[in-house]
Amino acid sequence: MLAALSPRSANKALCGSYKEGFCDNSKYLYLHWQQTQFIRCIWITGNPQVIKQLQSKNLEVYYRWSLRGIYHALTAKYYFYNSYIGDINQWLANGSTKVNLWHGLPMKKIEFDINTGPMAQVFNPKGKLETCKQWLFAHQQRITPDLMLSPSALIDSLFSSAFKLDKTQLIRATNPRTDYYALYTSKRQPLDKIFTSNKFDSMQQNGNDASKQAPQPSIILYVPSWRDSHKQGNPYNSAFDWQQLSNHLVANNQLFLLRLHPNEASLADELTEYANIINISQLEDVYGFLQQVDLLITDYSSLFIDALPLNTPICFYRFDEAHYQQDCRDMYDYAAKLPDIAPKCTYFDELLTQLMPETIAKQQKDYQEGYRNVSELFWGRETPNAFEALEEKIGPRTE
Incomplete structure (x- = not known):
């Protein structure tokens, strides 16, 4: 007082x-x-x-x-x-x-x-x-x-x-976090300057001819929401076949960035040994390179809302939707009424299909109208x- x-x-x-x-x-x-x-x-x-x-x-x-x-x-x-x-x-x-x-x-x-x-x-x-x-x-x-x-x-x-x-x-x-890099474009963060891992660098080499530059890898960012009812165990081990995902990423020249909520960051420690999968849960945030992401995967995280003005393709992976609805926080009523802006997956095989390069390329056309309407709903006009x-x-x- x-x-x-x-x-x-x-x-x-x-x-x-x-x-x-x-x-x-x-x-x-x-x-x-x-x-x-x-x-x-x-x-x-x-x-x-x-x-x-x-x-x-x-x-x-x-x-x-x-x-x-x-x-x-x-x-x-x-x-x-x-x-x-x-x-x-x-x-x-x-x-x-x-x-x-x-x-x-x-x-x-x-x-x-x-x-x-x-x-x-x-x-x-x-x-x-x-x-x-x-x-x-x-x-x-x-x-x-x-x-x-x-x-x-x-x-x-x-x-x-x-x-x-x-x-x-x-x-x-x-929001300041969505405005800053739009205002200060020179401060955006190149991905190869962010990662201490050599995985990104190794992907730049083209197979047998190390003198030739391979195409830049596609960037897939996975940002799940905090599961506040999980008391033990790692829910992501049952939701993903990490070796199969890694094989897919290598075959398709994709990089999978894993960003867990700060309250769950330690769960990602055991997932760092797979090729083309990089744990970035320790980074302060993702806004410095969000403009470079080719596909954002989330479940209930509001990061997808921040990606809407960037026209970033999105995929919702809700592998524990029944549990989440029963034991975690309720969703707001409006969330169930939103127009479709992205595919929704429940099973890992469905997710893997959405990670195919040709599927990602089709997204903006398939969901264009709903995407635009939802962006305006959250961000308004001007x-x-x-x-x-x-x-x-x-x-x-x-x-």
Whole structure:
């Protein structure tokens, strides 16, 4: 409560990210403002590696509980975060303007809309005792933001319900993570500069004649959603025949990038020995090379929504749909009514058929109308970019 009494500078913004990473919307807002100097923008984290990374680039960053970290948490007017206020400092945020940049446009129910699965007890506990328990142990999840970005009327309705916001608290805008590389095209990341693995390099050699360059491999990105009800075991071992997939990839000059949710990243460790399959779960995010992806495979992850403006072919692989519907979070009603924008697979053999180069090539034509309609549903028409919209909202400032 005392933090609310601290004077706060309108010319200072703090940014932070989920699980102490340097990623997602707050990362790209921070990088943009570091370049434009629109406002003094400081990264706050508890991760020594992130501090070292940013300091090496002469970017302003502080450890959360250092004297400077505490000082800035008490004196910055704006907090920009990806998930929860604890990304920056949940204990010193009172009195600041809290802007949740949220990390996805949802198909699964989120936050206070969750009424099934393990997370329901956090946001909708039953009884006074459970409610008190969640205020103690899930404090930051129950702190609602002052502002959020929303690109369309559909997202207005979802965010206002899930975060208990009035629609006047929603700023019409796209997301920093989708805007950054459209604005700074020179900063897009070439794939061969990203991977430390030699798999990508080895694919550049053409069979028996090492002096001839092979065609660039097609890039397939697999980004499944977090299965929040899986307590043990690796669901991806039963969903894939990894050796058969590897054989297919080699035969068709394709590279399969495996990107698991941060809460499941360790499950990918055992899948790194197969040819043409690369685990990128450790990367901060995929936005620097998303424009280069030839096929995006997901299930319920909202990353496919970010790929819509890029016209990236998509395939939905929902190998555990029955389990997911029964034991995980419910889907929003609108999700079942979306026009078809991509093939849907339940079994691995079906997925393998969709990975054939000729099948991928046909996708844009086959799903063109539905794809365009869904893109407009999520992103609207001529929606302002996030940087311009936020700067207009913040407006002129004086110390």
